Amino acid sequence: MTVDLERAAPAAPPAPPRRESRIWLVATAVTAVTVLLIVYPLGRTVLGVFGIGADSTVGRIGEVLTSGETWRLALNTVIAVSVGSVVALMIGAVFAWINERTDARMGFAARMLPLMPMFVPSIASAIGWVFLASPKAGVLNGWLRDVGGWFGLEMVEGPLNIYSWPGLIFAYVLFLTPYAYLTISSGLQSLDPALEEASRDAGAGALATFRRITLPSLRPALGASVLVTVTMGVAIFSIPLVIGTPADIDVLPVRIVHMMTHSYPGDIGGALGLSLLVVAAVGGCWLVQRRMLAANAHATITGRSSAEAAVTLGRWKWVARSAMLLFLLLTSVLPLAGLVLVSLQGFWSAEVRWGHLTFDNYRYLVDNELVWAGLRNSLVLAVVCASVAMAVGVLVTLVLARRRGRVASTVDAIVKVPSTLTHIVVALSFIVAFAGPPFDLAGTYLLLAMAYVVLYVPQATFYATAAYHQVGPQLSEASAVSGAGDGTTVRRILLPLMAPGLIAGWSLVFVLMTGDITASSMLAGTHTPVVGFVILDMWTAAGYPKLAALGVLMTLVSSAVVLLVMTLRDKLLVVR
Amino acid sequence: MSTQLLDQDGAPLTDAEHGVRVAGLRMVFRDQNRNEVVALQDVDLEVAAGEFCVLLGPSGCGKTTLLRCIAGLETPTDGSITIEGTPAVAEGRVLLEPQRRPVGMVFQSYALWPHLTVAQNVAYPLTTGPRRERPAKSEVRERVAAVLEAMRIPQLADRRIGQLSGGQQQRVALARAVAAGNRVVLFDEPLSNIDAKVREDLRVELKTMQKELGFTAIYVTHDQVEALDLADKVVVLDHGRIVQTGTPGEVYFRPSTRHVADFIGTSNLIAGVTRDVDDDRVSVDSALGMLDAPGDGVPGEPAVVVSRAHDWWIEPTDEAPRPGWEGVLTSLRLLGAYTEYVVSVGATELRIWDRHHRWAEAGMRVRVGTDLDAAWVVRDDG
Ligand SMILES: Nc1ncnc2c1ncn2[C@@H]1O[C@H](COP(=O)(O)OP(=O)(O)OP(=O)(O)O)[C@@H](O)[C@H]1O
Ligand SMILES: [Mg+2]
Numbered sequence: 001m002t003v004d005l006e007r008a009a010p011a012a013p014p015a016p017p018r019r020e021s022r023i024w025l026v027a028t029a030v031t032a033v034t035v036l037l038i039v040y041p042l043g044r045t046v047l048g049v050f051g052i053g054a055d056s057t058v059g060r061i062g063e064v065l066t067s068g069e070t071w072r073l074a075l076n077t078v079i080a081v082s083v084g085s086v087v088a089l090m091i092g093a094v095f096a097w098i099n100e101r102t103d104a105r106m107g108f109a110a111r112m113l114p115l116m117p118m119f120v121p122s123i124a125s126a127i128g129w130v131f132l133a134s135p136k137a138g139v140l141n142g143w144l145r146d147v148g149g150w151f152g153l154e155m156v157e158g159p160l161n162i163y164s165w166p167g168l169i170f171a172y173v174l175f176l177t178p179y180a181y182l183t184i185s186s187g188l189q190s191l192d193p194a195l196e197e198a199s200r201d202a203g204a205g206a207l208a209t210f211r212r213i214t215l216p217s218l219r220p221a222l223g224a225s226v227l228v229t230v231t232m233g234v235a236i237f238s239i240p241l242v243i244g245t246p247a248d249i250d251v252l253p254v255r256i257v258h259m260m261t262h263s264y265p266g267d268i269g270g271a272l273g274l275s276l277l278v279v280a281a282v283g284g285c286w287l288v289q290r291r292m293l294a295a296n297a298h299a300t301i302t303g304r305s306s307a308e309a310a311v312t313l314g315r316w317k318w319v320a321r322s323a324m325l326l327f328l329l330l331t332s333v334l335p336l337a338g339l340v341l342v343s344l345q346g347f348w349s350a351e352v353r354w355g356h357l358t359f360d361n362y363r364y365l366v367d368n369e370l371v372w373a374g375l376r377n378s379l380v381l382a383v384v385c386a387s388v389a390m391a392v393g394v395l396v397t398l399v400l401a402r403r404r405g406r407v408a409s410t411v412d413a414i415v416k417v418p419s420t421l422t423h424i425v426v427a428l429s430f431i432v433a434f435a436g437p438p439f440d441l442a443g444t445y446l447l448l449a450m451a452y453v454v455l456y457v458p459q460a461t462f463y464a465t466a467a468y469h470q471v472g473p474q475l476s477e478a479s480a481v482s483g484a485g486d487g488t489t490v491r492r493i494l495l496p497l498m499a500p501g502l503i504a505g506w507s508l509v510f511v512l513m514t515g516d517i518t519a520s521s522m523l524a525g526t527h528t529p530v531v532g533f534v535i536l537d538m539w540t541a542a543g544y545p546k547l548a549a550l551g552v553l554m555t556l557v558s559s560a561v562v563l564l565v566m567t568l569r570d571k572l573l574v575v576r
Numbered sequence: 577m578s579t580q581l582l583d584q585d586g587a588p589l590t591d592a593e594h595g596v597r598v599a600g601l602r603m604v605f606r607d608q609n610r611n612e613v614v615a616l617q618d619v620d621l622e623v624a625a626g627e628f629c630v631l632l633g634p635s636g637c638g639k640t641t642l643l644r645c646i647a648g649l650e651t652p653t654d655g656s657i658t659i660e661g662t663p664a665v666a667e668g669r670v671l672l673e674p675q676r677r678p679v680g681m682v683f684q685s686y687a688l689w690p691h692l693t694v695a696q697n698v699a700y701p702l703t704t705g706p707r708r709e710r711p712a713k714s715e716v717r718e719r720v721a722a723v724l725e726a727m728r729i730p731q732l733a734d735r736r737i738g739q740l741s742g743g744q745q746q747r748v749a750l751a752r753a754v755a756a757g758n759r760v761v762l763f764d765e766p767l768s769n770i771d772a773k774v775r776e777d778l779r780v781e782l783k784t785m786q787k788e789l790g791f792t793a794i795y796v797t798h799d800q801v802e803a804l805d806l807a808d809k810v811v812v813l814d815h816g817r818i819v820q821t822g823t824p825g826e827v828y829f830r831p832s833t834r835h836v837a838d839f840i841g842t843s844n845l846i847a848g849v850t851r852d853v854d855d856d857r858v859s860v861d862s863a864l865g866m867l868d869a870p871g872d873g874v875p876g877e878p879a880v881v882v883s884r885a886h887d888w889w890i891e892p893t894d895e896a897p898r899p900g901w902e903g904v905l906t907s908l909r910l911l912g913a914y915t916e917y918v919v920s921v922g923a924t925e926l927r928i929w930d931r932h933h934r935w936a937e938a939g940m941r942v943r944v945g946t947d948l949d950a951a952w953v954v955r956d957d958g
Binding site for chain 2: 474478480484485492
């Protein structure tokens with residue numbers, strides 16, 4: 001047998017000088033632009049806060065920070081966020097433990113819980129709960145009163161009241177729990193169950209083990225989830241706007257947006273003053289988390305959780321499972337049902353008139369130019385910006401994977417800034433930096449698009465990095481040894497293998513962008529409408545059923561995209 | 577059957593033009609605490625064209641690092657590497673990136689691409705060069721078919737990587753490494769994930785294919801049987817240094833140091849002091865008395881007599897005595913083809929591989945002995 005392989009033997013050429021592959025030029029340039037887009041607006045804002053430069057805001061900030069009103073807002077925010085976070089942490093921890101460590105584990109719940117915010121945008125969920133549980137016209141209240149009537153209890157309003165402190169905190173808990181669940185369950189996944197088994201073998205009960213062994217060793221994960229829930233909590237704008245404002249409970253983010261949008265020009269100084277408090281809250285949490293991490297630096301054990309390690313819950317198994325299903329019901333099915341019911345009626349009332357259901361409200365959405373334009377713009381912007389953000393995420397990941405050292409870790413930290421510093425602050429800094437001269441981008445799609453990309457670059461980078469690390473270095477090395485340049489390796493090996501992770505990341509970013517309220521409320525306008533802007537506009541102006549119809553539409557789009565992408569990804573994975 | 581190495585113009589390459597030459601290679605890593613980890617030092621290595629060179633050594637001795645330096649996946653701190661006559665690294669400066677070295681590599685994990693079929697994996701190296709130099713599609717197809725044929729796996733062409741057994745993946749990885757006509761192929765423990773029986777078959781095949789295709793092989797393993805079986809040349813590494821280079825026979829029967837002897841094969845290392853050196857025969861004063869065996873030694877220096885476990889015999893004390901030692905059989909293990917007896921002679925513990933004896937029982941007194949002409953004396957470096 002003769003094998004004809006010799007011919008290809010390349011005669012050794014005199015080695016020409018090395019040159020960087022083009023992909024590194026592109027990646028470095030894109031990373032630099034991204035860093036600039038994050039640092040420049042924030043830098044300019046900070047300078048303004050300190051009274052340097054054209055946009056000095058010192059006077060107004062001082063005024064705001066010394067007013068009693070501000071401290072009332074701050075107190076409201078602290079109460080809502082801290083109570084909401086603590087309850088969300090407890091529920092999230094218990095659910096994570098059930099799914100990771102006990103025989104009550106439900107694959108369905110484990111998969112769905114962290115995804116809830118992606119299926120139902122927070123604004124839609126908040127409005128849905130208003131329809132269900134507002135004291136007079138709440139649909140759920142109507143039914144409860146009917147049931148009460150059979151037992152001789154006559155009520156004109158209630159028994160539920162979403163427009164109250166408990167109602168507001170309830171909504172915060174629903175919103176924050178999935179995030180708490182996600183961080184704690186991944187903490188549990190990387191914790192060796194052998195520790196807990198040892199405790200149980202030593203005679204401690206399941207609950208005692210959870211309290212004495214599991215919880216303490218979970219401190220880093222708990223610290224991380226405190227940081228996440230507080231960051232999300234102090235920045236969330238839709239829930240307190242929809243539920244808090246009618247209840248006369250004002251919080252910081254609502255007032256910040258209000259200051260920017262309810263006067264022309266916006267009260268930037270006032271908004272910045274309040275933002276300082278938000279940043280202070282996040283910074284404080286960050287310090288707490290650092291301390292929790294440091295105290296525990298050597299106690300973390302990584303291992304694989306095994307199926308045999310499951311704690312048997314006995315009769316409690318069904319309680320646990322029901323609790324998780326109830327939670328899923330409360331976060332998705334019920335608010336969506338509220339929205340659907342109201343959207344199919346001529347006007348909103350506690351009595352559902354089943355004979356008079358109508359699609360008029362949906363027809364209105366299609367016919368109304370602003371709504372239609374908002375929907376279209378949101379979809380287009382989200383498709384474009386999610387793709388750009390993912391591309392940036394991939395390139396940043398490549399740069400960070402190749403270069404180590406101080407520059408790389410600085411870039412890494414800067415890229416995370418938009419999510420750590422909260423969206424409301426970053427969006428504000430975009431107005432400070434780009435709305436006026438010399439850029440004059442106020443009221444343009446470009447400003448909106450830039451903000452969307454920058455705000456969601458942290459998530460995009462997170463997903464891209466996770467996808468990159470799943471591929472493993474040897475597959476790229478094998479490509480290099482096979483004669484491929486870095487660009488070819490990225491195009492033909494890395495990207496196809498990262499695809500499932502990138503698709504998942506894209507869909508998350510897409511959904512977050514279409515559901516974005518914070519940046520949209522401040523950066524969009526009647527000439528550049530997006531869904532987030534339109535829904536807020538309708539909240540104050542149009543009738544409730546029309547608002548409900550828009551909420552349903554938003555939820556359908558998000559859910560459809562997430563489901564589609566999830567099946568697509570599973571298909572891709574099966575092909576392997 | 578034979579293939580000859582030709583250069584582009586069809587003229588045979590001279591020896592100096594191919595093979596791999598490594599000189600003064602040094603590789604220093606830094607761990608998380610910025611401490612220096614010296615993975616390789618003073619490594620000089622010459623592998624001739626068509627030679628099968630095995631790098632052998634205990635875990636962590638720097639085998640993988642050396643291989644990765646040759647492939648270009650690691651940049652050495654200092655030293656030079658010449659591949660097929662082209663300098664790839666000079667004084668720690670990279671002159672050729674991995675993609676421009678005429679080198680193929682078979683990774684321990686195979687590193688086959690799961691999103692491509694077997695044929696696409698093998699075709700990949702043929703389609704990565706500059707566009708002008710790429711072979712035509714039909715030519716690529718022919719070459720892939722020829723290589724898969726050579727690896728005896730033409731039927732797998734359209735399979736996905738996930739649907740292959742470990743042995744099949746190993747063949748695909750080799751096919752990919754040689755597809756572009758690389759003159760040098762590097763192997764990093766390619767058989768360690770495969771079960772023992774298949775491993776033996778693959779070893780035979782690998783050696784056949786290497787001779788058939790005529791490439792230069794540098795093969796990393798920590799399995800001495802594999803090394804002795806495959807190699808034309810064995811290079812023993814320890815703590816980042818080369819401690820011995822030689823044919824399998826030299827390394828096995830004439831180890832250069834106690835470390836090498838200890839690492840390759842199962843031996844009794846009997847320590848003592850060299851008394852006398854006479855014409856390649858060394859007398860060592862040891863716990864077992866004066867031992868007279870071939871080897872190297874300097875009078876007055878510590879030395880070790882290396883005597884292979886299978887060169888020893890064991891018998892009951894009541895038989896007609898042969899010259900040897902009396903001791904106590906402390907334990908015995910049946911290991912299949914032979915039995916391992918552990919015998920204490922005074923304070924010296926001996927491991928003896930002999931056939932299974934019915935009479936043997938732990939605790940009994942036995943006579944043991946060996947042919948010292950088969951032993952080898954080395955200096956005591958540990
Ligand atoms: N990237 C790295 N950073 C720091 N130290 C490293 C790195 N790579 C290897 N080392 C160290 O260099 C030494 C040699 O490693 P190498 O992987 O070459 O060993 P090896 O002989 O291949 O071992 P094994 O048989 O276990 O694969 C080891 O001490 C290892 O810890
Ligand atoms: Mg190795």
